[in-house]
Amino acid sequence: MINKSSLLSLVVVLALALIPTDTYGQQDPQYTHYMYNTLSINPAYAGQRETLSIVGLHRSQWVGVEGAPQTQSLGIHSPLRNERLALGLNVVTDALGPARESFVDANFSYTFPINDNNTKLSFGVKAGWHNISTDWSKGQFQNPDVVFNENISQNALIIGAGLYLSNRNWYVGLSAPNFLTTDHYDDFQESLATERMHFFLTGGYVFNLNDNVKLKPAFLVKAVSGAPLIADISANALFDDTLTLGLAWRWDDSISALAGFQVTKGLYIGYGYDLTTSDLNNYNSGTHELILRFELQQLGKILSPRFF
Numbered sequence: 001m002i003n004k005s006s007l008l009s010l011v012v013v014l015a016l017a018l019i020p021t022d023t024y025g026q027q028d029p030q031y032t033h034y035m036y037n038t039l040s041i042n043p044a045y046a047g048q049r050e051t052l053s054i055v056g057l058h059r060s061q062w063v064g065v066e067g068a069p070q071t072q073s074l075g076i077h078s079p080l081r082n083e084r085l086a087l088g089l090n091v092v093t094d095a096l097g098p099a100r101e102s103f104v105d106a107n108f109s110y111t112f113p114i115n116d117n118n119t120k121l122s123f124g125v126k127a128g129w130h131n132i133s134t135d136w137s138k139g140q141f142q143n144p145d146v147v148f149n150e151n152i153s154q155n156a157l158i159i160g161a162g163l164y165l166s167n168r169n170w171y172v173g174l175s176a177p178n179f180l181t182t183d184h185y186d187d188f189q190e191s192l193a194t195e196r197m198h199f200f201l202t203g204g205y206v207f208n209l210n211d212n213v214k215l216k217p218a219f220l221v222k223a224v225s226g227a228p229l230i231a232d233i234s235a236n237a238l239f240d241d242t243l244t245l246g247l248a249w250r251w252d253d254s255i256s257a258l259a260g261f262q263v264t265k266g267l268y269i270g271y272g273y274d275l276t277t278s279d280l281n282n283y284n285s286g287t288h289e290l291i292l293r294f295e296l297q298q299l300g301k302i303l304s305p306r307f308f
Contacts, residue, residue, distance in 0.1 A: 029071045029094045032248060032256050032272040033057060033291045034232060035218045035308060039075040039088050041200045042175035043107035044124030044164035047079035047086020052296040062276065062284035067097035077107065084111045102131045105158050119167040126177065128158040156180065171308055172203040196224045206307045214238040216307050238307055244270065253278055254287065268293040
């Protein structure tokens with residue numbers, strides 16, 4: 001167990017460590033199913049499903065716009081025999097116009113019990129590799145600068161950290177997936193910039209409305225210096241631990257409908273549709289997102305149903 005003063009000290013130290021120094025650039029990939037894809041933004045989430053969990057996601061953003069973002073992610077994580085220790089692997093590819101980014105990172109978390117009510121605090125770190133490449137034969141570009149006529153491929157190191165505080169009914173997380181800065185291609189400005197440090201704050205609460213229905217409101221706030229604050233608010237209802245239906249809203253960007261089905265105890269399939277509410281609404285037919293989650297059911301161990 002750890003006492004309240006130790007917990008406060010740990011939170012303060014992490015908050016100070018997450019203060020940005022010198023950053024420039026644009027946003028990381030975003031997800032409508034952020035509540036089921038938490039490992040992609042917070043390494044402290046590794047092991048929270050209490051079994052081997054594999055999550056795959058595909059996102060086609062702004063369908064109908066040439067060169068619009070296409071994102072795929074794969075996350076694998078599991079607690080170790082110690083159960084306080086957990087490991088995870090996260091792989092993301094994000095294409096935008098002629099630019100393609102790839103992220104591969106390993107995640108490590110350690111969990112501290114807080115009290116006898118199953119409240120626990122997890123601290124996580126991640127390290128990995130980031131590649132950005134461009135193919136200028138894709139799309140049309142007017143910039144005559146020679147740098148925008150030559151294909152590039154650049155690699156960079158990823159180092160990030162996060163906190164995840166939770167029990168069976170609620171959770172809150174704080175993370176910075178990458179402390180380091182890297183070059184990033186901006187398709188709309190036709191220029192290369194330096195990616196800024198991103199900060200994610202997430203949270204959610206599960207209300208047991210009755211024996212068959214659970215309601216989970218959740219939120220995600222993404223902040224980066226020099227870019228608009230992005231806030232997501234969602235509410236998902238789980239019926240008979242099988243069918244999930246929900247709505248989500250992203251500040252000044254989109255509204256979303258979500259649906260999911262627990263096909264078996266180990267397999268979940270979900271779909272989300274974003275309707276753009278910004279000025280881009282006139283130029284695209286929305287965003288589609290598909291998520292698959294497979295979890296190993298361990299013999300002799302019964303897991304209580306989890307909604308996050």
